[in-house]
Amino acid sequence: MYFAIVAIDRPGASDVRTKTRPAHREYLSAPNPGVAYRLGGPLLAPDGTTMIGSLLVIEAQDLSTAERFAANDPYRKADLFAEVSVRPWDWGTGNPDKR
Template sequence: MYFAIVAIDRPGASDVRAKTRPAHGEYLRTPNPDVTYRLGGPLMSPDGANMIGSLLVIEAQDLETAERFAAGDPYRKADLFAEVSVRPWAWGTGNPDKG
């Protein structure tokens, strides 16, 4: 099952994002037996100039596993986010697994 993780940064936390970004990238690249990271990237301000959050799509067995993965993200541990949602997601168009 796929899950979308949407996280919005706390205002004024760009320094936390910058300092934690290498660890966040490593977390996503490290193989996880319970989760497959599918895609993701930063959410941007309306003018496209600043990162203001994150969007990740993962594959996991259940919501509990997806939430545990989201909680382990170095960004989350560094208290970067004001809010985080983890929701089941149905991958429609553009799914590389479906051709």
């Protein structure tokens, strides 16, 4: 099952994002039991360049596994986010597995 993780940065936390980004990217590429990272990237402000959050799509066996993955992200552990949601997601269009 796929899950969308949407996280919005705390105001004024851009330095936390910058400092933690290498660890976050390493986390996404490391093996995570029961989780496959599928796609993701930063959410942007209207200026199109300022990062204000994150969107990740993962494949996991259940919601609790997806929530555990989100909780262990270095960004989350560094208290970057003001809010985080983890929701089941149906990857209908553009899914390479459904071609």
